[in-house]
Amino acid sequence: MTLALFLLLAGASVIGTLVPQNLSPEEYLRMYGAVAARLLDFLGITDLFHSWWFLALLGALVVHITACSMKRLPATWKALMAPQRPLSNALFRSLPVRMVMEGERASQIVEALKNALVQAGWKPTEEKVGQEVHFLAQRGRWSRLGAYVAHTGVLLVLLGAALGFAFGFKGFVQIQEGEGVDKIQERGGKGWRQLGFQVRCDRFQVTTYPDGTPKEYRSDLVFLKDGKVVLEGPLRVNHPISFGGYVFYQASYGASATVTLEASKDSSMEPRRLVMEPGDTVSLDPQGRVLVRFLKYEPDLQGRGPAVLLSHLKTDGPPVTGWVFQRDSKAVLEGWRLRLLEARENRWTGLQVKQDPGVWVVWVGCFLIMVGCAMAFLGAHRRLWVRVEPRKNKVMCWVAGSSTRDLPGLTKAVEGLCKAWQTKAGLRFMGKEGKNG
Amino acid sequence: MDSATLLSAVSLVYLGSWFGYVVYATSRSIWVGRLATGLLASAWFLNGAGFVMRWMESHQLGHGRIPLTNQYESMVVFSWAIALIYLVIELRYRNRIIGAFVAPLPFLGLGLGSLLFDTNIRPLVPALQSNWLTAHVITCFLGYAAFAVSFGVSLLYIVRGKLSPGGALGGLIPSEDFLDHLNYRAVATGFPFLSVGIITGAIWADVAWGTYWSWDPKETWSLITWLVYAAFLHARLSRGWSGRRTAILSIAGFGATLFTYFGVNFLLSGLHSYA
Numbered sequence: 001m002t003l004a005l006f007l008l009l010a011g012a013s014v015i016g017t018l019v020p021q022n023l024s025p026e027e028y029l030r031m032y033g034a035v036a037a038r039l040l041d042f043l044g045i046t047d048l049f050h051s052w053w054f055l056a057l058l059g060a061l062v063v064h065i066t067a068c069s070m071k072r073l074p075a076t077w078k079a080l081m082a083p084q085r086p087l088s089n090a091l092f093r094s095l096p097v098r099m100v101m102e103g104e105r106a107s108q109i110v111e112a113l114k115n116a117l118v119q120a121g122w123k124p125t126e127e128k129v130g131q132e133v134h135f136l137a138q139r140g141r142w143s144r145l146g147a148y149v150a151h152t153g154v155l156l157v158l159l160g161a162a163l164g165f166a167f168g169f170k171g172f173v174q175i176q177e178g179e180g181v182d183k184i185q186e187r188g189g190k191g192w193r194q195l196g197f198q199v200r201c202d203r204f205q206v207t208t209y210p211d212g213t214p215k216e217y218r219s220d221l222v223f224l225k226d227g228k229v230v231l232e233g234p235l236r237v238n239h240p241i242s243f244g245g246y247v248f249y250q251a252s253y254g255a256s257a258t259v260t261l262e263a264s265k266d267s268s269m270e271p272r273r274l275v276m277e278p279g280d281t282v283s284l285d286p287q288g289r290v291l292v293r294f295l296k297y298e299p300d301l302q303g304r305g306p307a308v309l310l311s312h313l314k315t316d317g318p319p320v321t322g323w324v325f326q327r328d329s330k331a332v333l334e335g336w337r338l339r340l341l342e343a344r345e346n347r348w349t350g351l352q353v354k355q356d357p358g359v360w361v362v363w364v365g366c367f368l369i370m371v372g373c374a375m376a377f378l379g380a381h382r383r384l385w386v387r388v389e390p391r392k393n394k395v396m397c398w399v400a401g402s403s404t405r406d407l408p409g410l411t412k413a414v415e416g417l418c419k420a421w422q423t424k425a426g427l428r429f430m431g432k433e434g435k436n437g
Numbered sequence: 438m439d440s441a442t443l444l445s446a447v448s449l450v451y452l453g454s455w456f457g458y459v460v461y462a463t464s465r466s467i468w469v470g471r472l473a474t475g476l477l478a479s480a481w482f483l484n485g486a487g488f489v490m491r492w493m494e495s496h497q498l499g500h501g502r503i504p505l506t507n508q509y510e511s512m513v514v515f516s517w518a519i520a521l522i523y524l525v526i527e528l529r530y531r532n533r534i535i536g537a538f539v540a541p542l543p544f545l546g547l548g549l550g551s552l553l554f555d556t557n558i559r560p561l562v563p564a565l566q567s568n569w570l571t572a573h574v575i576t577c578f579l580g581y582a583a584f585a586v587s588f589g590v591s592l593l594y595i596v597r598g599k600l601s602p603g604g605a606l607g608g609l610i611p612s613e614d615f616l617d618h619l620n621y622r623a624v625a626t627g628f629p630f631l632s633v634g635i636i637t638g639a640i641w642a643d644v645a646w647g648t649y650w651s652w653d654p655k656e657t658w659s660l661i662t663w664l665v666y667a668a669f670l671h672a673r674l675s676r677g678w679s680g681r682r683t684a685i686l687s688i689a690g691f692g693a694t695l696f697t698y699f700g701v702n703f704l705l706s707g708l709h710s711y712a
Binding site: 359 | 559560561566567627628639643645646664668671693
């Protein structure tokens with residue numbers, strides 16, 4: 001079930017990267033043809049990551065994680081809290097790491113063994129069973145909870161994302177240099193949001209490195225409430241500004257312009273001057289026969305200076321577009337020579353605006369994933385049992401251990417401990433099998 | 438000498454160490470083995486030195502920044518990280534045979550990186566000017582490098598299974614249990630690194646673009662890679678899968694890793710167009 005969910009999510013994500021997402025219906029029609037485009041739309045593949053079935057898969061993941069964790073937690077908790085019993089012969093034989101040692105009976109030997117244990121970093125508790133002395137120690141038992149911590153993290157990330165999806169706001173706004181706005185258009189064309197305050201852009205600036213690569217995009221913003229300045233500062237990429245419950249990000253920029261075009265026909269006629277703003281349609285001749293629309297302004301097109309993109313609206317066919325330059329203009333339209341006389345630039349800055357009540361839940365979830373991974377992959381619940389048994393004129397020492405992870409590591413630790421006993425208490429190695437004879 | 442020249446020379450040192458490991462694997466001469474390790478360790482050191490040099494060169498050009506910002510620089514770090522993770526494994530397990538299968542990876546990484554990509558030092562565009570850059574790139578590439586090692590080990594596991602047990606090569610390759618254990622260890626190392634890489638990337642995206650997750654192809658493919666390795670860990674830890682099946686998952690995971698690293702940039706378009 002777990003593996004099936006992982007593979008389904010991964011497979012769906014692969015499709016989501018192969019089919020471009022959130023294009024217009026016309027583009028899907030052009031790319032895939034009528035039948036396939038309808039199928040993609042029907043299956044929600046054009047916006048796969050927000051389709052009902054992808055969200056249902058995520059929902060199934062949430063249910064699955066919760067159910068599995070609740071099923072397993074009691075057993076884990078029991079294993080974690082279970083008291084360590086003294087080492088019996090049966091228990092000794094069942095443990096993965098074990099060693100038997102033997103030494104001469106001496107007065108301080110139990111103390112010496114215990115000191116070596118403490119020096120190796122264990123915190124042993126001592127128990128006496130008849131003549132026998134037992135040392136019991138464990139460490140890292142909380143690492144058993146690592147998987148639960150990490151899975152709680154995954155659930156929190158999904159919860160935070162759901163909160164943002166349900167109650168968050170994402171919008172975009174263009175502000176002309178020197179102007180202000182008090183409402184923002186919500187992304188996805190869902191209407192406008194009144195901010196309750198005003199944002200003004202006093203200046204937008206691009207600085208570049210000597211090779212022309214952009215170095216900084218910067219909008220000098222002023223936030224006003226009831227006409228009074230509350231906050232001002234530069235907005236740069238990677239340095240968002242929070243104000244009034246919203247966060248503002250530097251996202252894009254551009255320029256529009258009020259342009260003056262000169263249109264001349266022949267020497268008998270005075271050249272005509274046309275003043276236009278983007279989107280305007282004017283006629284070149286006084287009779288209204290040659291109609292042009294101002295589509296776009298570029299401050300510097302291909303290094304040839306300012307230019308204006310015009311569209312010639314024809315009555316007998318599709319419109320024809322072309323650029324008109326300020327310098328060396330060669331544009332001619334129905335006998336009219338066109339030249340860009342003057343352009344008054346209006347630069348604008350594009351701001352991404354968001355409000356996300358779930359983002360902190362996501363970060364807490366991420367933190368838990370990291371902590372959980374560290375607990376599960378770095379930690380291990382290691383348990384150590386030691387039994388010291390005085391015999392007639394010698395002393396037998398059984399040591400055994402178990403670990404939830406990294407048995408070779410525990411084996412090394414036990415070997416190190418036994419070596420310390422060898423040098424400090426004079427014990428000898430007797431092998432791994434304890435003969436209780 | 439500039440860093441790019443040094444680093445392309447270092448790729449030849451990696452090549453030399455690979456050759457050494459192959460000769461060691463067939464001859465079992467301890468001196469050849471030590472020579473191979475020595476060459477790999479020096480190549481790793483010089484690889485790091487080239488990285489630092491490139492950093493200093495960018496300062497001399499007047500726009501100092503850590504060299505972690507394009508395809509070429511990421512290949513330099515990738516090769517360095519693979520060599521590092523391999524050296525740690527060799528030191529810990531005292532086994533050099535794997536070197537014959539892992540040493541070609543940093544050689545290919547650094548060699549192809551020098552040949553195929555633009556090695557000029559360009560200044561940082563605004564989106565990349567962030568303190569998250571270092572943490573994000575280093576953790577991602579340590580993850581990728583651990584997955585590269587798990588890939589090499591899994592390949593070796595599959596190859597070993599195909600050989601006759603008494604054959605000449607069969608005796609050279611480490612035991613299946615050891616390879617299986619190493620595969621798990623490598624994935625269990627790479628997975629947390631990839632997780633931290635994705636998380637730091639999300640935090641950075643939130644700071645730069647105002648959205649911690651936008652289903653950009655790079656993000657989506659890193660999630661796919663994460664899911665494949667998550668499947669690996671669950672299959673192994675709670676299903677008891679091991680051996681051939683986890684080796685295949687590991688190979689599939691590295692396929693997803695490579696697609697996240699290269700495929701997305703060359704075949705798909707998105708926000709993450711740097712490397």
